[in-house]
Amino acid sequence: DQQVKQNSPSLSVQEGRISILNCDYTNSMFDYFLWYKKYPAEGPTFLISISSIKDKNEDGRFTVFLNKSAKHLSLHIVPSQPGDSAVYFCAASAKWSGGSNYKLTFGKGTLLTVNP
């Protein structure tokens, strides 16, 4: 049961253009979402997050949009740079009632390639 889905295994864009990475989730209890970037042989690096009370969060070239009704979020990178080439993971978490059971549920990742 894959609760967080990244349906595009890979994405290729030209340097300077916009990269849009998509993520869908099924668990309506999720209320906090994160994007991580991962290079080979390294651990994931936190990029940006968004709480379910917002629909947009921006940090420099990175913007995350959340559409709660569609259970969809996206990461926009503008402008894309060759150094952005990496695997991008979407992750979600929920705070269940009665406790602070916290874990991140990850999508399987999207490999972004930015061509010079």
Added chain:
Amino acid sequence: KAGVTQTPRYLIKTRGQQVTLSCSPISGHRSVSWYQQTPGQGLQFLFEYFSETQRNKGNFPGRFSGRQFSNSRSEMNVSTLELGDSALYLCASSLASGQETQYFGPGTRLLVL
């Protein structure tokens, strides 16, 4: 501030053996979570420790266990290794248990032969 460190970085074991992996969180972070990454399954949550107590556990067999020490350092143990346990094991730390951003270490690459 130093990041999350994991030791060893690479490990080769044979089936039936056991292994212990270590994780030192970012200074001041008290929550440590462990994840397994495999090509087919992606990143899957193993367990989380906070204040030396296991707070949450993923869907892994009892062969996977962990503990946390008073200095927040954590260890993960896998007993009776199977070929399918070959994976990248990632440790992540956060300030507290809850809706906190987690910061990952570089991982330990385990190969079971």
